[in-house]
Amino acid sequence: MKICFVGGGNIAQAIIDGLLKSQLPPEEIVCIERNQEKIDLFKSQKITVASFECLSEDIFDLIVLAVKPKDALVVAQKIEDLAPHSNILTVVAGIGISKYPTSASIIRSMPNTASAYNKGITALYAEDQEAPAFKNACTLFERVGHIMVMENEDDIHTFTSIIGSGQAFLFQVLNVYLGELKAINNGNDEHAINIFQDFVSSLGDLFGKERDFEMLINKIKSPGGTTQAGLESLEDSKIDSIFKDAFRAAKERSIQISDEN
Known part of the structure; x- marks a missing residue:
């Protein structure tokens, strides 16, 4: 070719x-x-x-x-x-x-x-x-x-919001994680980044093995534990709606750009 x-x-x-x-x-x-x-x-x-x-x-x-x-x-x-x-x-x-x-x-x-x-x-x-x-x-x-x-062809707008822009949304979230890790790593940012790289890589490995997020979550959380408390806080903050709103905004902008060209 x-x-x-x-x-x-x-x-x-x-x-x-x-x-x-x-x-x-x-x-x-x-x-x-x-x-x-x-x-x-x-x-x-x-x-x-x-x-x-x-x-x-x-x-x-x-x-x-x-x-x-x-x-x-x-x-x-x-x-x-x-x-x-x-x-x-x-x-x-x-x-x-x-x-x-x-x-x-x-x-x-x-x-x-x-x-x-x-x-x-x-x-x-x-x-x-x-x-x-x-x-x-x-x-x-x-x-x-x-x-x-x-x-x-219009489905490309949805794809753009999820895959094209979606990487940046996840990077934004992961950057919060990295910031918290740096804060407890005694100023050694390079060490924190190396740890974080393995942490992120392990997420893909775990999903590749299990392919079920609910099951993966259940393996980590326990009733009344720290994970449960954090998950409830995320639910109270309407984390699902936050991401869906981001997808919707990206899709709408994709349509606008298409109309402008």
């Missing part, structure tokens, strides 16, 4: 890192990028850096549109002019398929930066989900993690 990335920002770099870790040969990847620092990075990974003209000179299975939202439609039209009827895989947030050049085959995706570690979660949608290009897009993202195929 030959892939051309148009734009080499954080998401593109994460996907590329994951693809290389999955043993995709760097010769299969081309990147169009102007930033010299990023160009140097790609070259150090043995990735070809090219100009837009390569789109008319070579045939790519997928052209990954990875520019800023404000530039996406202009760049997509440039791709269309140079390579009519190409297969464009967009990772640009907030722009619906209907707004792109009509003759191109557009596949919309919403990946996250965990793709760099082959633990990404990517939402995918296309109007024709039986097309070879869509199958190629699924294969690409399966190399860097998990995929979720959306039946409706």
